[in-house]
Amino acid sequence: MGQFSRTWAAGITTAVVVAGSIGVAVASPTPTAHKPAVVDTLTPATTSAKNVRAWQSFRISGTAKQLKPGSRVTLQQKQGKRWVSLPASMNTNRNARYNLRVVLGLQGHNKLRMVSNSGRVVSPVIHVWVR
Incomplete structure (x- = not known):
C-alpha cells in the first residue's frame, strides 16, 4: 500500500x-x-504649461484630423515601460479638435500622449514636469 x-x-x-x-x-x-498597431499619428498636442505643481490643472489640446468628428480620444501616461490609460477622455468636436483639462499628482517627468479608442491613432509624446 x-x-x-x-x-x-x-x-x-x-x-x-x-x-x-x-x-x-x-x-x-x-x-x-502590448504594442498597438499604430496606423496614423495625431497632430502634435500642445499643453498650456510644461511645468506644473502637483494637482495643478492644465490643458492638453490638439487636432485629430485622421478621426471622424465625435471620435473619443483618451489620455495615456507612461508608467515604467507601459502606457496606462488615465480616466481623462473626451469626444472631438465638429472640427476634430480636443481640449482636455488634466490634473497630475505623480511628481517628476511625466510622458503623456493622446490615443484614439481604437488605439490605431496616437499622438507624439508630450513632456510635462510636475514639482
Missing part, C-alpha cells in the same frame, strides 16, 4: 507541475500584445 500511495502522490505532483506550466504559458502575453 505504501508504494501505491507514493506513486499516486508522484503522479499528482507531476500533473500539478504540468498544469501549472501550461497555465503560465497560456496566461503569459505575447510580445506583440
Whole structure:
C-alpha cells in the first residue's frame, strides 16, 4: 500500500507541475500584445504649461484630423515601460479638435500622449514636469 500511495502522490505532483506550466504559458502575453498597431499619428498636442505643481490643472489640446468628428480620444501616461490609460477622455468636436483639462499628482517627468479608442491613432509624446 505504501508504494501505491507514493506513486499516486508522484503522479499528482507531476500533473500539478504540468498544469501549472501550461497555465503560465497560456496566461503569459505575447510580445506583440502590448504594442498597438499604430496606423496614423495625431497632430502634435500642445499643453498650456510644461511645468506644473502637483494637482495643478492644465490643458492638453490638439487636432485629430485622421478621426471622424465625435471620435473619443483618451489620455495615456507612461508608467515604467507601459502606457496606462488615465480616466481623462473626451469626444472631438465638429472640427476634430480636443481640449482636455488634466490634473497630475505623480511628481517628476511625466510622458503623456493622446490615443484614439481604437488605439490605431496616437499622438507624439508630450513632456510635462510636475514639482
